[in-house]
Amino acid sequence: MKPIINVAIAGFGMSAQVFHVPFLLIDPRFKIKKVFERSGEKSKQKIPDVEVVRDFAELLTDEIDLVIITTPNLTHYPLAKQAIQAGKHVIVEKPVSVTTEQVAELGQLAGETGIIVSPYQNRRWDSGFQAVKNIIANNLIGDIVDYQVRYDRYSANKNPKAWKETGEKGTGLVYDLGVHLLDHAVDTFGMPQALFADIRYQHEGAVSDDNFQIYLYYPQLKVELAASKYVREKAPHLALHGRHGSYLKQTMDIQESRLAQGIAPCGNWNLEDEADWGILNTDLNGIHFRGKIESPAMSYAAYYDNIYAAITANAPLIVTIAQVTKVMALLEKCFESATLRKVVEV
Numbered sequence: 001m002k003p004i005i006n007v008a009i010a011g012f013g014m015s016a017q018v019f020h021v022p023f024l025l026i027d028p029r030f031k032i033k034k035v036f037e038r039s040g041e042k043s044k045q046k047i048p049d050v051e052v053v054r055d056f057a058e059l060l061t062d063e064i065d066l067v068i069i070t071t072p073n074l075t076h077y078p079l080a081k082q083a084i085q086a087g088k089h090v091i092v093e094k095p096v097s098v099t100t101e102q103v104a105e106l107g108q109l110a111g112e113t114g115i116i117v118s119p120y121q122n123r124r125w126d127s128g129f130q131a132v133k134n135i136i137a138n139n140l141i142g143d144i145v146d147y148q149v150r151y152d153r154y155s156a157n158k159n160p161k162a163w164k165e166t167g168e169k170g171t172g173l174v175y176d177l178g179v180h181l182l183d184h185a186v187d188t189f190g191m192p193q194a195l196f197a198d199i200r201y202q203h204e205g206a207v208s209d210d211n212f213q214i215y216l217y218y219p220q221l222k223v224e225l226a227a228s229k230y231v232r233e234k235a236p237h238l239a240l241h242g243r244h245g246s247y248l249k250q251t252m253d254i255q256e257s258r259l260a261q262g263i264a265p266c267g268n269w270n271l272e273d274e275a276d277w278g279i280l281n282t283d284l285n286g287i288h289f290r291g292k293i294e295s296p297a298m299s300y301a302a303y304y305d306n307i308y309a310a311i312t313a314n315a316p317l318i319v320t321i322a323q324v325t326k327v328m329a330l331l332e333k334c335f336e337s338a339t340l341r342k343v344v345e346v
Contacts, residue, residue: 098170141242245282
């Protein structure tokens with residue numbers, strides 16, 4: 001019989017409800033025992049038998065194996081540190097912290113104690129990102145020369161979550177979405193040699209950034225990462241260009257939208273409609289091809305498969321603190337570049 005991992009969740013906002021709980025509820029290897037909510041008992045609507053606590057320390061009792069931290073960004077580091085020191089394995093929502101030094105400290109603590117600490121970089125399992133990696137691995141468009149990724153949305157108002165609009169370090173769009181895009185770039189291409197960032201504040205009265213373009217420079221490749229909240233007609237989500245061809249995908253991964261609709265992550269829940277498939281236009285061995293290619297059927301459940309194997313069988317983590325420490329260093333370089341208005345070396 002496989003061991004069951006007892007889980008405690010800190011915070012029960014959108015992240016917990018959409019990205020974590022749906023997968024844990026259908027996976028018999030995990031049991032959600034406790035949820036930390038400062039007020040209310042929203043978690044009981046989805047998990048009737050869960051114990052709701054009002055103090056984070058109450059999650060750190062003997063029966064708990066794994067703590068998932070989904071609270072506001074500025075609390076991630078102190079809560080993760082407290083959980084590690086209590087001997088609990090930890091999943092931390094992005095960003096793990098607001099400084100490279102704090103992320104590295106958590107990694108050091110985890111290494112010293114044998115605790116598993118993993119940042120929740122679920123976007124590694126986005127269909128478009130996996131399609132890009134497949135195309136590169138199979139050399140379908142030759143050497144890559146340009147790559148653009150966009151997270152575009154339209155919102156005439158500032159973020160309704162007040163803690164995301166305080167202007168404090170760790171809030172804003174770069175820490176919210178940019179950290180996903182930087183993680184994807186580093187996972188796919190490694191660390192760049194230099195970068196340039198244009199970080200803006202578009203909403204009237206905004207004190208937290210809500211628009212960015214980040215350019216990563218590699219020896220033969222430029223990567224552009226961008227996000228905005230004032231886009232009603234969207235450009236392609238992904239545009240990958242090589243010496244022999246291109247791959248464009250208009251739409252983002254469907255998992256978040258389907259989970260937000262309350263669709264359980266079972267069966268064919270993650271299959272994209274053909275209309276959302278990307279277009280490949282390339283020359284292969286002298287033959288020209290242009291057409292849609294099916295998106296890989298990805299699932300964020302793979303993240304939890306890895307967490308389970310790491311805790312119970314000492315399998316290597318896919319998303320590590322060491323990787324995210326590099327991403328955090330890049331993120332801080334982005335703000336340095338935006339302040340100086342110039343390209344900075346990495």
